[in-house]
Amino acid sequence: MNAPAALHDDRLARVTLSRLTEPGDPRVSRLVPQLGAPRLLHLLLDDAEVSDLRTDAAARLLDVEPERELERAARLGIRFVVPGDAEWPARTADLARVANSQDRGGPPLGLWVRGPRRLDELGNSVAVVGSRSATTYGADVASEIAAVTARAGWGVVSGAAFGIDQAAHRGAAAVRGFTVAVLACGVDRAYPTAHAALLEHLATEGMVVSELPPGCSPTRLRFLSRNRVIAALTRGTVVVEAALRSGALSTANWASKISRPVLGVPGPVTSAQSQGVHGLLRTGAATLVTCGAEVLEELGAVGEHLAELPRGPERRRDRLSSRQQQVLEAVPVASPAGVESVARAAGIGLLEVSTLLAQLQALELVEQLPRGWRLAEGARA
């Protein structure tokens, strides 16, 4: 069998397997790398060795016709990308390291994609995730982070939920950036239905992605396993707002497991929507970021994006000589003091202090009142 034919067989087997099992099924994750998808599928129907998997699979209707499934998908503008394809995101292989029966980890069998962009364009990309019931504060910060990273040419990846997901897509779209939704249902479905227009927009300009075949409904388990795909597709995950048991924390957790940076945006300690993020920051599971520039700095190649260090306004006092500073620091803040008193406090002789005070007065840093010298209003802050 030549290579294209083998790839085709593999693709068909993966279609069928993704119909028969749930995303991240630990047995599939273990056996596909060992046997290959076509052989696993073959054994599934005969072999006692994988009887455990067979029992569950048997509960599913065994009427999958992968060729027709791919054709139907193609008519909807949907392609099924598998590991042999040029655009396959190699980075998802990291999930193989954490596949175990508890976690439902493991790389996806393939990814169903709708949209003009390619999965391998996600080399520089960031997951922006968080609470569905975001505050306006959280939504604003998510939009800013998405806009800044998208403007830098990075892909923005999120879910399609209300709140932070929506704000992230909106921020990236506002700068005509590359933005991607990963769904817990088929890419032909709109969940939540209120986001049908958003998803249509992404399918036209960016990408809508899922490991579930077209037509599938979202379930809790599918949301949780979807989160590992978001973490695995990107260079790192930013959690903008998350309450204590938010699903966004599961995305952060997956990112940690595959050694991708987790970043967290702080918020008021009085906001329940920031409690989950504060937990990540407090335990060191996440690094604090406050804006898109800092996200790029944390995730970019070293030195590639250096966020400008936030600094206070330059003060006139920074430009003083050390002698001038010494006198300035000895001048009372409020009730005026005579020149002798300032000289004493500064530890500098009387004559020199008079000269220095006059210079500081010219710079509007000190003022002379009838009772003596004190700091000028503008120099007190």
Place this chain on the structure above:
Amino acid sequence: MNAPAALHDDRLARVTLSRLTEPGDPRVSRLVPQLGAPRLLHLLLDDAEVSDLRTDAAARLLDVEPERELERAARLGIRFVVPGDAEWPARTADLARVANSQDRGGPPLGLWVRGPRRLDELGNSVAVVGSRSATTYGADVASEIAAVTARAGWGVVSGAAFGIDQAAHRGAAAVRGFTVAVLACGVDRAYPTAHAALLEHLATEGMVVSELPPGCSPTRLRFLSRNRVIAALTRGTVVVEAALRSGALSTANWASKISRPVLGVPGPVTSAQSQGVHGLLRTGAATLVTCGAEVLEELGAVGEHLAELPRGPERRRDRLSSRQQQVLEAVPVASPAGVESVARAAGIGLLEVSTLLAQLQALELVEQLPRGWRLAEGARA
């Protein structure tokens, strides 16, 4: 000379030295441990070896009468506590490690104290510091932290400024806790004058402390060296709000230098008053805390105060069998699915799934509609 007489001589010499030099003078910090305060004072007037210090000291009026100074102070209810005294806070000795000409570090020569409490009661104590121009958010959090730590029997130490300082004292006072202001001027002075009543309250119930002799005015330099005393008196420093160049960051910096924990309260990334704290958290210079209980956990002896781990409300789903959970996770969130579809998604046989769905329905976790099963409203969040 007997011990009490030596202590008396030492005390008088320290009074005079603290009149002649500024707080934390690096030369004093270096020479007092070598020579003792009385001998340094003696040399100061004769010896060429310390001529550098003499020149500056000469600029001060040499009319200090330490005995009368102590008497005058005593009449105002002020005592001058020095290292030989029982209540001397031994912990301040850590400052000797960081004395150098740049920093004006070094332990204070002594501490002028007004109030009924003792310095050695600060064994368990926390510095709560921050911006003068605090937001109401910052002030509320500072009060909460001060109230919770004070209620646990800890001393709360701060300055006497507007904003966070004031809020910390208010929080501690509200629970009749032990609260201490460290000033950058004499303890007989009220700066800012608007805080005269606050300082009077602290002098009656807690303590007002300064290394500057009574009558001294505040200067910038004195504020900065005052911050090292706040850091050194306490087990750790909490920065509640601080803009980028806030003086509160200098307190944090001193605490770091003498290896005391620095804690930081996050806030909205859009608030300038939290930018300085976020800087500390981002670089790892501070540990994130969100409440008084977490402050006690960070600063208390190991296991002494364990903050209750914040957790979400317990969910009904936590008490399900693994089989029930497996089915629950396979039930669609919104559009209903028939029992066959759920069985397929769950990988469990039809009959068992029917039973499990009925159990989940009894727990109000799923609902049955004409078209099939879906999650009940309360189980979707």
